[in-house]
Amino acid sequence: MRNVLRAILRSLEISNFELASNGNEALTIIRKRRPDIILCDYNLGDGKDGQQVLEEARDRQLIGVETIFVMLTAENTREMVMAAVEHIPDSFLTKPFTAELLKTRLEKLIQRKARLSKVDQALLAKNYTGAINGLNSLLADKPKNRLELLKIKAEALISANHLEEARKVYQGVCDERDVRWARIGLGNVHLLKKEYPKAEEILRGLISEDPAIIHAYDLLAKVLLAEGRLEDAETILEQAAELSPRGLKRQVMLAELAFKEGDTESAEKWFRNAVKLAKHSHHNHPAIYGGLALSLTANGKHPEAVKVAHELSRNFVGHSEVEFYRATATAMIKANQGELKEAAAALAIAELERDAVSGARASQLGLEMIGVYAKLGQREKAEAILHNAIANNHDDEGVLKQIKQICENAGLEETDEKQVNQIRQEVIKVNNAGVRLIKEGNYEAAIKMLRDAADKLPGNKTVSLNTAKALIMKMEQQGVQADDLHLLRDYIEQVRIVAPDDWRLADVSSRLQRLMANKEKV
Template sequence: MPEFSELSVLIVDPSPGMRGNLHNMLSQSSIVKIDYALGAGTAIRQLAKKAYDIVLCEYDLDGGGANGQDGQQLLEDLRHHRLIAPDTIFIMLTSEGTDTKVIGAAELTPTDYVLKPFTVETLMARIGRAVDRRNALLPVHRRIAEGSLREALRLCLAGLDRQPRYATEFARLQAETHAALDEWPEAEMVYHTVLALRPATGWAQLGIASCQFAQQRYDDARIVLERLIGLYPRFMSAYDLLARTYQALGQDIQAKKVLEDAVVISPHMVRRLRHLGELAFATDDVGVAERAFRAVVGKARYSEFRSPEDHVNLVRTLVRKGDAAQAGHVIRDLERSLRAGPEVETCRALAAALVLDLAGSETGAAAELERAAAAARDAQNLTSQLRIGLVNACLQHRLDDTASTLVLDMLNDGARGITAEQAVDVFEKAGRHDLAISIGQRATQQAQDALSETAARLGQGEHRAAVLAITAAVRRTPRNVPVLLAAVQTILRQLDELGWEAPLAEQAAQLMARLRKLDPAHGALEHLAQQYSATQRKYGIAAAA
């Protein structure tokens, strides 16, 4: 049995009685590092400041009422915003054994879930198994967190031999690490190996479909996913990937139907509801879109990461429906219920412009779009999808300069930006070939400027600044062969002169792989590979098998 005394635990439960019972159970097993959160918001704030080994979370955080987040939505936020590490033990506590609540909790992959009532022996047995498993996998998780993916793969192979009890877990991490390296055929092979030993393993079948999807083998992925859902009708992640697969095949109506089926089974997942709303809107199913977006706004209301973009989606749907009054109510709810800031102002102004367009007030709509664009320049958390929607609205109102500025801002946004190809595509899809040419020329000039800056920085011995300059150019132009070549050369030079850094070395390897795909016959590839290996030998780094 694992040692418990050093474990830290966060109990998330609104009930003082249950918190006390859990505290007593943990104390009986020498666990004394215990903190409490009464609800999702408190838990998120605590987890943002402090890491815990274990989170014990009640599913019905509001006592079964309609207010606040439940445990599923909390876990969704924690996973999506990476507030808990992959090795954090998250155990859901629930009285529900068969309905959609537990289905939803299970699909978000908590470490375990425990049905109430339970004894101290039951709880500690579950915790003991989880801790033992975590300890076995922890070295791999640490290497992944450091960016040392090749070393993580080596540890996975060692774990398969030395700890056969957790062979499937090591294989799963091995496949996921290959995927993180864009090594999809290698990942797919690992999943097939798992299935050869355990044919009914659902996550391995999903993994194969994910690899096929990444390699644009959409029909293969569709067949695997449809078979998987036939075997496991409540394997919810399979529905999500199947919907994306149908979209990739150009079958949006079928994709919408898949998500509608999924929402009937598990109706609480906010991101799935949002995807359903987007598909329904794209296929002119206004009724489904409205219901989905209303559900998103309602379910996300108590989230610490609530997004004003959900209100815009609902307003856009109501405007298409012709319901200006309801759209106005949604805008007022946005203003009342969300804290003022550039993101909220961008969304408010864009939503207002949509309503004014419906009323035929072109001048008023254009003024609101200018306000939205001005606010967007200071907004850090808007999605590219919303920004592109704002660009398109500006183009419809002949606000060409504003639209071009917005696209340039996205092109230069290091965190949430778009590539040069995507920037050109925005204008091409809007029928503005003239602006597409202009933005393409700007992107080309930026790439040339980045190459010049990189050379200058290297000439001054500023290796890290040179790497920053050229990798920013790679993000903007990920298929530009001269930029990729310069990036690999610059990174290898830093590694050679300043010392080996595993994450940077991984980046160089990935860029070389991308360059090889784009130009397999490029004359510099062999030299770059030799230089990489020579630097490994220089610093005593074992080459990955």
């Protein structure tokens, strides 16, 4: 394909280009040269595929909104790319194509970027009001691409948490014409509004009409998880994974779900797939190997589990969490083999590693240890972690249900409803009191109260967010103080770890940006 591209580009009299022979080389060139246009074959031979190049380039912010990314596909690869909804290239071009076609397509894309450049910039800065205003003025001109603009507008409305307005946009499009993205959008809005039965109805309808519509499966799985219907969610994800076996996130989700439900055979299968898929992905993580090792030992395959734990250390040299996952897996393997002393020693290492991690992430790591604690009879430690997890997720029904499942599998059934409710009520009480103080304008007291709670529960996004909100409001009214600013950034970071997509996080971040911009002007 490189020879083809070289010839095509030369015939278009383009001389300022570089060719890469594989995904890693492509990323190196992208980092160094910051190209305006990237033409990337999906199939790059061994190593990363085109989709992974796109993901990594976007995630690492090597390419911005102004970069044009065209994915070159053979017919057999188009579905694979389309199945990945988070990172969609600007355009697909089916091979083979002539130089003239490439030129025409690129011209169209360049014009499109130019028209949308203000909107794109606003979206990037999380300035949703600005983006929506920009879209409205484009829409007022009766453009050829009206629906495309409406789609971007609905997404911006969702990001700004104007869910009802987003719903109206999608509904309006659907009333005109049965467009798939608009129906998926409707399903998503109902999910975000926690109107789960409605969301489920729409998404199931889409799937029954077109069983190949991967995005609908993923959203439906989210709906079912939020309702705590773990088994149903697993079934849907399994169907999606069969249709689109290269989605790493989905495989990991499936593996974790199966493991939490005690279905260790399935967990082993999914973790195996995930390990293979993750090999060339920048989403590769020790947790995936850790999960495989734990599934293997649960299925009695101890020697292979030991091997995986070794691979884990070898493949993630220098990774901050490699020791934690290796030690946790080792503790479980040893415990299963009846070598309790060695198990306890490994567990101690895992505890040290966990304690070295701060805040929100530490409580996530804690959950990984429940099984080992239960196995080694350290019930109190397991319960402490579970209580902490409940308090961290006091307003998330889906997660609470999963925590309950973990308890059952670990044989810790005493964590009953009453106890869960009590823990939840305590968090709700403090949180509400803090919010009330914010409303009264008593920021000092609100910050003190919420910080107290947030520092005890660094994994609780709601409490951390409200603390951040109190801080930003105080600064908006009373001016920026270095101490407050420092604290605010810490809390924003804390939320980013547990809930990077929460709209409230985007809200606080953009308010902080505006505040700092105004400060500079003064």
